[in-house]
Amino acid sequence: MVPTTVSTALADRPVAGTVCLEAGAGTGNTTAGLLAAGADRVYALTDDPEHARLVADRFADAGDRLATVEADLRECPLADDSVELITAHALCNLLEPVALEAVAAELTRVAAPGAHLLVDDYAPPPEDAAVGRLFAVENAAASLATGRPALTFYPSSVLRAAFSAHGWTVDRELTLLDPVPWTASHIEAHAEAVRSAAASLSPTSREALLAELEGVLDDIEPESVGEMYGLAMRY
């Protein structure tokens, strides 16, 4: 299943016959879109071993058109100038500014001259969005557990600037979702992220965070707010 966000972002890019990198593969939705659109080869890269396994299983019959790579994008194992199309679909919100800078440098290094880059991400949710409170708890839990926030929502202008600094030029920007539907299943997945970060903390911090989380969950309803944008760039 290729979500409409992914198919829309890929629709005006020349995917067929290219070597692609899905930067931050997750469960492989963009990999699915790239394979369906005729990519020659897709490197589905993620730092999450479970995601890597999932993607490998999901596309077991893609043969050598797909290589699942478990690595950190801040030190990407691909060679210089080796990919013609890079997708970062819902990746950047997981990168705090320092990591974003390192990833932008690495993606630029592996991009062949003339390569395409797709950056799809969420604009910062509006001030009054209830999901904003959930994301704040998630960031508090992650910061305590790892020293880094879990989520950073960049306005598209910030991501444009981050990549422009490395020589990318923006081809187009479109709105993929407006509003963004945060469903019960998204809320539950983010709540689970809080619980799992909290699990590694001292009992006091853990209980405080879980109490905070319960408070948020009591008030929150699925809501459609904010925007997801799609940037397409050339190198």
Next chain:
Amino acid sequence: MRTRPLGETGQESTVMTFGAIALNWLEQEGADQMVELVLDRGINHFDVAPTYGDAELKLAPKLGEYREEIFLGCKTQERDYDGAREKLEASLDRLEVDHIDLYQVHGLEYESELDEITREGGALAAFRDAKDEGLVDHIGLTSHGNPQLILDAIDRIDDLETLMFPMNPVVAGKEGPDHDYAAVLERASEEGIGTLGIKAFAKGPWPEDLSEDERPYANWYEPVDTPEETRERFDFALSQGLSSVINAGDPKLVAMALDAAERFEGEMDDPAQRSLIERLRHAESPVPEQLHH
């Protein structure tokens, strides 16, 4: 209420078509009131069928009063000449009218049925004769079935003027030829065929643990039943390019559909359509593992 051309029939149909199956669950007095209500709100296209219980009979009194204001669609599930002719005459009788504006092949499901209706001695021959006699003005087809079958029907029935088929964000979000009603809409528009949307308000099948008499609505699927969702579904369906959208069958939901139709201002933009498709897809997904879209 806004109108759109129903293909090349010359009819300008309101963006909502009244699905008169709703009358089946009302007493005659209530049925009369409902017809008055939908006419009051500007609806000019009605759709009925002999398989909708008493709907034809209950529509008849008010139809007699307002026949000129109503573009009347009816249909038959008969596939051969004699059966179709008989059913047409029965509908004319029950509806107490001398002609039906749009007569449709009802619920085409299999290729073999397409063979049956198109052959000599098939239902379409009866439709055409009725048209020559002035009993029927236009010929249409309805199907819940495979879009490929509908495309074949377009190819094989030269005088086809309207199509009725499902359209909603759940269907629109599914991939592959089995759900490609977008292709049907495109072909229909190329061919000047009018398009009527059904199941626009379908949420999904009824939960399996709910027995038929426990269902709150008399629909064969679970419908959306809030004003906001009804509006979203209406706007979405119409934004796919349909000529008109038919209300969910339960009479309790008709007023909500009328409100949605009346408030329709213009097509939903693409990001909002995708938002609805993705929301419903995630709502259906059993495992909450997705953090993103």
